[in-house]
Amino acid sequence: MKFAVSINMERFSPARDMQTVMAETLELVKMADAGGFETVWTAEHHTIECTIAPNPFTTLAWYGHHTDRIRLGTATLVAPYWDPIRLAGEAALCDQLTGGRLEFGIARGSYQYEFDRMAGGMIQQEGVAYLKEIVPAVKALWAGDYAHDGKYWKFPLATSVPKPLQKGHPPIWVAARDPGTFDWAVGIGASILSTPLSAPAAEIAVLGDKFAKAVADHPKVPRPRFMMQRRTCVYERPEDWEVPVRHSVDYGRYFENLFQNVGTVTNGFPEAVPFEVVANRSNYSPESVRENLMFGTPDEVIEKLLPYEAAGVDQYCLGLSFNLPFELQKKTLSLFIREVMPVFAERARSRAADAAKLAMAG
Structure with missing residues (x-):
């Protein structure tokens, strides 16, 4: 299992200076690059300061200019907000600008608040149909001349300009939780x-089973990769759990505002909604958050990561962006790099050695 990190620019108060946000974000990205993380992922969101990401390709080109090897992923583009020609061209240009490091992640979208402003008020669940139409169109545009006559987009013969640097096209990733999206x-x-x-740890195996079934149902398709993300904070002492848990609970209330469209947003800053309107309130109790999310000492985090490995996860992604204090984000990366990643690198080496022995014996 390899490791990635999700890093977004974020502000929760107008008193926080945007230039400081940018400088701290870039420092984290550089740490991830130097520390051996496989990928840094960044989101697409609009009109909300808690995730400042109007064009992830611009953000990734900036990250790429200041890093050497780390892969650069969109987690995720929102399919209904894009035109296929523009999406193909912008993605390909980002791939060229970053030396062929783009990972193309796309989704139906999540926040109803944004859909009301970016997609004419359509129900966000309808975005899956846009997703299923736009991905094949973008792949065809990357390959050469292509005309499209679909439900949501129509255009005569066209192509992506430029073409991606990576042979064929950048790796494509789709955000999925329901079995139908996994299968597609x-x-x-x-x-x-x-x-x-x-959700509790049992959900890890549930998602792993959905992935395994989709892979089994498409035996002629080479097995793709499987990434899973959780909010993550690593600290040195077991008693240090309260700060990340408090920030995670508060962040969840902002999420519910935007997801359910039940709160107010003032000049880009969403309010944290009362717990009375929060869905699945049991998942927001401090005890549940501490247990369910990737919060703990290095030893605790290593134990919590084992179910992800068992579920077939190829890449575990540290979700760092939930208004966690900057110094605690740095501490998380430092401890994870120094004390967690080497353990799983050694496990991978041991499995490879065992496999080699079996092959020789056979």
């Missing part, structure tokens, strides 16, 4: 981005 994505050869959100 694996069927077109896309890798899977998923998350247990704040």
Whole structure:
């Protein structure tokens, strides 16, 4: 199992200076690059300061200019907000600008608040139909001349300009939680981005089973990759759990505002809604958050990561962006790099050695 990190620019108060946000974000990205993380992922969101990401390709080109090897992923583009020609061209240009490091992650979208402003008020669940139409169109545009006559987009013969630097095209990832999306994505050869959100650890195996079934149902498709993300904080002492848990609980109330469209947003800053309107309130109790999310000492985090490995996860992604204090984000990366990643690197080496022995014996 390899490791990635999700890093977004975020502000929760107008008193926080945007230039400071940018400088701290870039420092984290550089740490991840130097520390051996496989990928840094960044989101697409609009009109909300808690995730400042109007064009992830711009953000990734900036990250790429200041890093050497780390892969650069969109987690995720929102399919209904894009035109296929523009999406193909912008993605390909980002791939060129970053030396062929783009990972193309896309989803139906999540926040109803944004859909009301970016997609004419359509129900966000309808975005899956846009997703299923736009991904094949973008792949065709990357390949050469292509005309499209679909339900949501129509255009005469056109192509992506420029073409991606990576041979064929950048790896495609699709965000999925329901079995139908797993099945469709694996069927077109896309890798899977998923998350247990704040659910108990049993949800990890549930998502792993959905992935395994989709892979089994498409035996002629090479097995794609499987990424799972959780909010993550690593600290040195067991008693240090309260700060990340408090920030995670508060962040969940902002999320519910935007997801359910039940709160107010003032000049880009959403209010944290009362717990009375929060869905699945049991998942927001401090005890549940501490247990369910990737919060703990290095030893605790290593134990919590084992179910992800058992579920077939190829890449575990640290979700750092939930208004966690900057110094605690740095501490998380430092401890994870120094004390967690080497353990799983050694486990991978041991498995490879065992496999080699079996092959020789056979």
